[in-house]
Every structure is written in structure tokens, then in C-alpha cells.
Amino acid sequence: MPIEDNYKHRGMRRQLVNKVRSKGITDERVLRAINTVPRHAFLDNAFLTHAYQDKAFQIGEGQTISQPYTVAFQTQLLQIKPGDKVLEIGTGSGYQCSILAEMGANVYSIEYHWPLHQRAGNMLKNLGYQAHLFHGDGTKGLPAFAPYDGIIVTAGAPSVPMTLIAQLAPGGRLVIPVGDRRSQKMLLIMKDESGKMNKKEFDHFSFVPLLGQHGWENQ
Numbered sequence: 001m002p003i004e005d006n007y008k009h010r011g012m013r014r015q016l017v018n019k020v021r022s023k024g025i026t027d028e029r030v031l032r033a034i035n036t037v038p039r040h041a042f043l044d045n046a047f048l049t050h051a052y053q054d055k056a057f058q059i060g061e062g063q064t065i066s067q068p069y070t071v072a073f074q075t076q077l078l079q080i081k082p083g084d085k086v087l088e089i090g091t092g093s094g095y096q097c098s099i100l101a102e103m104g105a106n107v108y109s110i111e112y113h114w115p116l117h118q119r120a121g122n123m124l125k126n127l128g129y130q131a132h133l134f135h136g137d138g139t140k141g142l143p144a145f146a147p148y149d150g151i152i153v154t155a156g157a158p159s160v161p162m163t164l165i166a167q168l169a170p171g172g173r174l175v176i177p178v179g180d181r182r183s184q185k186m187l188l189i190m191k192d193e194s195g196k197m198n199k200k201e202f203d204h205f206s207f208v209p210l211l212g213q214h215g216w217e218n219q
């Protein structure tokens with residue numbers, strides 16, 4: 001079924017963009033993508049009023065669609081160009097994945113929970129976005145298609161999985177929240193052309209826990 005996107009939705013989306021901009025997001029390409037992707041499509045109809053608030057929201061399986069500001073912050077750190085190959089860990093609703101696709105990235109995304117993986121696939125197809133979606137443990141990355149220009153982890157990790165660093169291309173960027181189960185510091189890890197690593201730390205955020213082998217499973 002086609003997704004209804006009327007003037008009310010577009011108006012609410014413009015306000016959301018203003019909100020995210022006022023919180024410090026400056027990358028116009030990121031703001032344009034938020035202005036374009038219909039976030040209300042990723043929530044149940046009954047929750048329309050929540051779709052354009054700057055808030056995380058339940059999507060089932062105990063998981064959440066990330067807060068728009070958080071999506072914008074992580075996407076801005078990735079600095080993707082059209083055609084970049086990007087790996088996302090935690091497809092969830094598919095919203096972040098759609099933002100990356102809207103910006104022209106060639107997206108590979110992995111989701112741990114089968115029902116979410118399925119639902120996100122249907123939604124992306126409905127919206128006309130192309131992405132390669134996989135079901136499984138994203139902490140192992142996706143070596144078959146490595147290396148990636150960008151890797152984005154959308155769940156909170158206890159530490160940086162070495163598997164993901166290994167799958168970064170020279171010049172590639174990994175954006176990952178790392179901390180305890182309640183609060184995580186956003187990290188940007190860059191691999192330069194000679195393979196040397198460089199790390200930058202940003203604000204604290206609150207994500208659902210990263211599951212799987214190199215997530216909270218073995219802690």
C-alpha cells in the first residue's frame with residue numbers, strides 16, 4: 001500500500017528539521033534527508049503525533065526507533081558521500097537505513113530480531129528505498145561485503161568490536177555508542193589511508209543494548 005504523505009506530515013517534518021537544527025546539526029544533506037523521509041511510516045498509525053516529536057519510540061521486540069536528533073548526530077559524524085558503502089548494525093524500524101539511502105549511500109544493514117528485519121524490509125520497499133537487509137548478529141559485521149566507507153552501530157555497545165574496525169576501508173569511519181547499559185558515549189573511529197586509527201569522543205546518549213557475540217551477550 002502506498003504511504004500517505006500529506007501537507008500536514010510535511011509541515012510537521014519541517015518543524016522537526018528546525019528542532020534538530022536548533023540542537024546543533026549543521027550538515028544540510030542530513031537535514032534534507034530528515035525533511036524527506038516520512039518518519040510516520042515507521043510507526044503505527046495510532047502514533048502519528050509521536051512521529052515528528054524529537055523522541056525515541058517503541059517499535060516492538062523491546063526495541064526503539066532512535067530519536068531524530070540521535071539519527072542526525074550519528075549520520076553527520078559518518079560524513080557519507082553518494083555511492084559510499086555503509087554498514088548499519090541494528091536495522092530496527094529501517095528509518096536510519098532510509099536516511100542513509102536517501103543520501104545516496106549503498107546501505108547494508110543487519111538486524112538481530114527477525115520480525116523487525118521483515119517489517120523494515122517491507123517498509124523500505126514501500127517507500128522505494130533500496131538497501132541490502134540481513135538477519136543476524138551484526139557485531140560480527142558483514143565480512144562478505146567488506147570493506148565499508150562507513151559503519152554505524154545503532155545500539156549501545158560495551159566496547160568497540162574489533163571485527164568492525166577490521167571491516168573499515170582506509171579513510172573509513174565507524175560511529176558507535178560505547179558505555180554501560182544506561183548511558184553511552186558516542187565515538188567516531190577513523191581509519192586513515194595508511195590504516196592508522198584515530199578516535200574522537202562526543203556526548204552521551206541512551207541506546208538499547210547491543211546484543212550478540214561482541215555485544216552484551218558475553219558480559
Ligand code: SAH
Nearest residue numbers: 065090092093095096111112138154211212
Ligand atoms: N536504526 C534503528 C534503531 C533501532 S534500535 C532505527 O532507525 O529504527 C537498535 C536495534 O539494534 C534494535 O532493533 C535491535 O534489535 C538491534 N540489535 C541489537 N543488537 C544487534 C546485533 N548484535 N546485531 C544486529 N542488530 C542488533
